[in-house]
Every structure is written in C-alpha cells, then in structure tokens.
Amino acid sequence: MSDATRPLRSVLYIPGSKTRALDKARGLPADAIIFDLEDAVTPEEKIAARTTLADALATGGYGARLKVVRINGLDTPWGNDDAAAVAKMGADAVLLPKVDCPADLDALAQVTGGLPIWAMMETPRSMLNAPAIAAHRLLSGMVMGTNDLAKDLQVRYRSDRLPLMTGLGLCVLAAKAENIAIIDGVYNAFKDEDGLRAECEQGRDMGFDGKTLIHPAQLEIANQAFSPSDAEVDLARRQIAAFDTASAEGQGVAVVDGRIVENLHVASARETLAKLEAIARLSTE
Template sequence: MPSIARPLRSVLYIPGSKPRALDKARGLPADAIIFDLEDAVIPEEKVAARATLAEALATGGYGNRMKIIRINGLDTEWGADDAKAAAKMGADAILLPKVDNPADLDALATFTGNIPLWAMMESPLGMLNAAAIAAHPKLQGMVMGTNDLAKELQTRPRADRLPMMTGLGLCVLAGKAYGIALIDGVYNAFKDDEGHRVECDQGRDMGFDGKTVIHPAQLDVANEAFSPSEAEVELARRQIAAFEECEATGQGVAVVDGKIVENLHVATARETLAKLDAINALSSE
C-alpha cells in the first residue's frame, strides 16, 4: 500500500475544554492536533467542552495541521452527543477511544457519516482484531493507547516496551496492509528528552508515522525523529542517481557504498525525498 504522504510526525493532545491551550496550539509546530474531549476533560466540563472546542475550530488559525477530535466512548453518557457535535466542527477526522472491533466504528459512523475515522488501539481485544479494524472503509488512522494497553496487560514499565511489542506489531502490520496512518503512543515523562528520543526512534524503526505527545516540549524531538535525516536524504539521492545512470547506459548494476541498488531501494529512496518535500511544504506555511 502507498505510504502516508501527509506528515504526521508529531500529534499533540490538547484539552477541548481549555481556551488558552486551544489558542496556544495555533502557534505550535505540531503536524497534527488531537482535540480531546475524553481523558483530558473532567466529567463536570465535558458538556461545555463541546461548545468551547466548536468555537475554537470555527475561529480557525490551525493552518494545515491535521485536526482530529477525540470523543468519549459511545458506551459513556457523553459519547453519542460528542459524536453528533464533532461531526459539525469541520475536523479532518474523529477519533474513537478503545476500539475493540469494526462494529465500534460502524456505530460511530451512524453519527458521523462520511467523515474519516481514527481508532484508539488500547486493549488486548483491539490488538487481536487490528486487521479487521484497519480494513474498515472509513478508517484512516490508528493511535496507540499505550498507557491503557499496559494497564490491561498488567505489565511493569520497561524502557524497551517489550510487553507491548506483540500488540504494537499487530497494529503496524494491519496499518501497513491497509495503508492507514500509524501513530505511536505517548511518552509520559515529558521532561525526559533522552528517554523520549529513544522511544521515538524505536517507534520510527517499527514503522510508525509519528508519535502522540502530551506536552509542547516534546514536539521538537518527535519531529526530528520522524523526519528523514541528512544522511538518509543524501543516500537516497545517490541511490536514485546511480540507478538512473545504469538505466540510461544499459550497463552493469547500480552500486552505492558497496551495496547493490535495486528497484525496491529506489522506491524507498523516492519515498524518503517525497516525505522531506511534504515536511518542508508544511513547515513553510
């Protein structure tokens, strides 16, 4: 399946109930924003948060950042009304928490129509059903809910996230099979840049498109980790040049740094340069 063209390196959670936070987000270097009506909003403010968020989105000013609204679960007293309200706010997608199977997305679509859907993947059942969920015709992205998943798995914290690898891996396989966006879970210690960088690099190496962040201080690390490095860009350009030269002359096999360059390497190289172009276009706005 084709890779995701739109940069989604950093996906920032913003409480839908906080006007100051909603305003500040307009100037932050996040590729996408999750406007949260769920965990970031206390029960007493959930109803009012809908109007606060609707006003902020109507005012605009978020540029080309992807705008995603996370509603409360449809099994809560707020979920259905959240979905109805979110469907009128002009967001790019609506994110449903704790998706266990495709039927959960079907239920949401009865309120949201043709608006693209995203799914929080944060339960063992959801991970086991990742392929069926990813195949849903309205689904365009998956977000890993690693805190909830760790709780459900009854794991102990580990820097390598080994207890979660099976579930995360199933989601990566499903997302790649169906060509949807894949966003890694949050790193809770928002003042620990080095630990965050290690986890971002792990997520990037696994195949995630970006990482959810809970604090603006985490944006730069995520953006850097999920951007092509200078070395990757330089290698991509050399691979493409060597391959095209061999094609033009009809002689030999393309070799760069002692390694054969085949069609698949050139395809990856071109994806790398396309991603860089998309990032530069987003940053210039």
C-alpha cells in the same frame, strides 16, 4: 496536502476544554492535533467543552495541521452527543477510544456519517482484531493507547517496551497492509528528553508515522526523529542518481557504498525525498 503524503511526525493532545491551550496550539509546530474531549476533560466540563472546542475550530488558525477530535466512548453518557457535535465541527477526523472491533466504528459512523475515523488501539481485543479494524472503509488512522494497553495486559514498565511489542507490531502490520496512518503511543515522562528520543527512534524504526505527545516541549524531538536525516537524504539522492545511470547503461542494478541498489531501494529513496518535500510544504502552509 493529501493524506497519503501528509507528515504526521508529531501528534499533540490538546484539552478541548481549555481556551488558552486551544489558542496556543495555533502557533505550535505540531503536524497534527488531537483535540481531546475524553481523558483530558473532567466529567463536569465535558458538555461545555464541546462548545469551547467548536468555537475554536470555527475561529480557525490551525493552518495545515491535521485536526482530529477524540470523543468519549459511545458507551459513556457523553459519547453520542460528542459524535454528533464533532460531525459539525469541520474536523479532519474523529478519534474513537477503546475500539475493539469494526462494529464499534460502524456505530460511530451512524452518527458522524462520512467523516474519516481514527481508532484508539488500546485493548487486548483491539490488538487481536487489528486487521479487521484497519480495513474499515472509513478508517484513516490508528493511534496506540499504550498506557491503557499496559494496564489491561498487567505488564511492568520497561524502557525497551518489550511487553508491548506484540501489540505494537500487530497494529503496524495492519495499518501498513491498508495504507493508513499509524501513530505511536505517548511518552509519559515529558521532561525526560533522552527517554523520549529513544522511544521516538524505536517507533520510527518499527514503521510508525509519528508519535502522540502530551506536552509541547516534546514536539522538537518527535519532529526530528521522524524526519529524514541529512545522511538518509544524501543516500537517497545518490541511490536514485546511481540507479538512473545504471539503467541508462542497460543495467538492472547499481552499487552505492558497496551495496546493491535495486528498484525497491530506489522506491524507498523516492519516498524519503517525498517526505522531506512534504515536511517543507507543511512548514510554509
């Protein structure tokens, strides 16, 4: 499955140091896994975690899930060795925390070579530099680090995330301009299903491809929120059929449910159906 069509509805963080969690992840319905060597691993475990994770990836069993490894920052005692290790792990991408500018990605690429890079967007400077970061030749995905961003901005928590909207919007714009993946930040209250659902729906409506998750219990809600609904699929099929009929009759537009349907609507409808097919393929791979 190509990166362009790969579903990324649910992107689950898994500690790279926990053998049991790494094993359990093989059977979870996540579209992608971020194997974490950074925040989820204590300083005492960081060196051993590289070997633990490398062994798990070598064993395999993760199917078609996208495998991303988040390393420690290159300014930490572990970052460079993490990067060198990940370059040999067979991961699909390496995730660099606290990316401020394209030079940070250049420094990582000197170690990881041509391995695709994902960037954690979690500082005020990264928000301001989002277009340049998104345009980096090796970047294939952005992940919002909303907890760190909120801390640096010194904002108060609001369920509508209004204080974070400028940063979220800038990153969505940058990612869409470069046609790379853009993944929303985590929802911390993992037992609050209604809150998670609302935030997933907000992120989906903003244009995010999916959501990062901190607990397997969040997977079902994220997968549902970022999948085309039955109503969306039905409308897409009817729009395509109506437009095809209108085109055959020499008309440039069609009407469905009292609304004009043009080329751009048909393109969106086809994308909806393509996403549905990609999700179905992923579930069987």
